[in-house]
Amino acid sequence: MNLYYALWADVINYERIRNGGSSHWKSFTFSYMAIMLSFNIVALFSAILFFTGYNIASATRQYLAIFSSETATNALWAIIILLLPSMCINYFLVFYRKRYEYILRNYEFKNGKFLLIYFSLSVVAFFGFSLLNR
Numbered sequence: 001m002n003l004y005y006a007l008w009a010d011v012i013n014y015e016r017i018r019n020g021g022s023s024h025w026k027s028f029t030f031s032y033m034a035i036m037l038s039f040n041i042v043a044l045f046s047a048i049l050f051f052t053g054y055n056i057a058s059a060t061r062q063y064l065a066i067f068s069s070e071t072a073t074n075a076l077w078a079i080i081i082l083l084l085p086s087m088c089i090n091y092f093l094v095f096y097r098k099r100y101e102y103i104l105r106n107y108e109f110k111n112g113k114f115l116l117i118y119f120s121l122s123v124v125a126f127f128g129f130s131l132l133n134r
Contacts, residue, residue, distance in 0.1 A: 001093075002107075008033075008094050009107035010114040018112060026100075030090055036119065037086035038078075039126045046129030057081075 011033060015025040045056045061077045094100050 004093070005103045006107045006110070007114045007118055008100070009103050010110045010112060012100060012104060013109035014112040014115055017109070026095065030087075030095065034083065034086040034090050036122050037089060038082040039122045041082055041086065043122065043125035043129050046133055047125075050129055050132050 008029075011029050012025060015029050016022050049055050049057075057077070060081055061073065064077050064080065065073050067073050067076070094103065
C-alpha cells in the first residue's frame with residue numbers, strides 16, 4: 001500500500017502543481033488512474049493467458065453475452081470487468097472519506113517520477129503481453 005499511496009501522492013501533486021489543475025485535479029486524476037489500472041488488469045489477463053494458456057477474457061465474456069451484437073457485448077465486458085473495478089479501487093482507497101488528505105500529508109512529491117514509471121510500465125506490460133499472445 002505504501003507504493004500505491006506514494007504513486008497517488010505523486011499523481012495528485014503533479015496534477016495540482018505542474019499542470020495547474022488545482023480546481024479539477026480530483027476528476028482528472030480519478031479518470032486517468034482508473035484507465036491506467038484498467039490497462040494493468042488487461043495486462044494481467046494477457047500475462048495469465050501467456051503463461052497458462054487460460055483466457056480469462058473469453059471465459060468472463062461468455063457470461064455477459066446478453067446482446068446479439070458482439071460490439072455491445074465487448075463494451076459491456078470492458079465496463080464491468082475493467083472500468084468498474086478500477087474505479088471502485090481508486091475511489092475507496094483514495095477518495096472515500098477524503099483519504100487523499102492523509103496521502104498528501106504522509107507521502108512526498110517526487111516531481112512526477114513515480115507517475116512516469118507507472119505509466120511506462122503499464123504501457124509496456126499492456127502492449128508487451130498483447131504482442132506475445134499473438
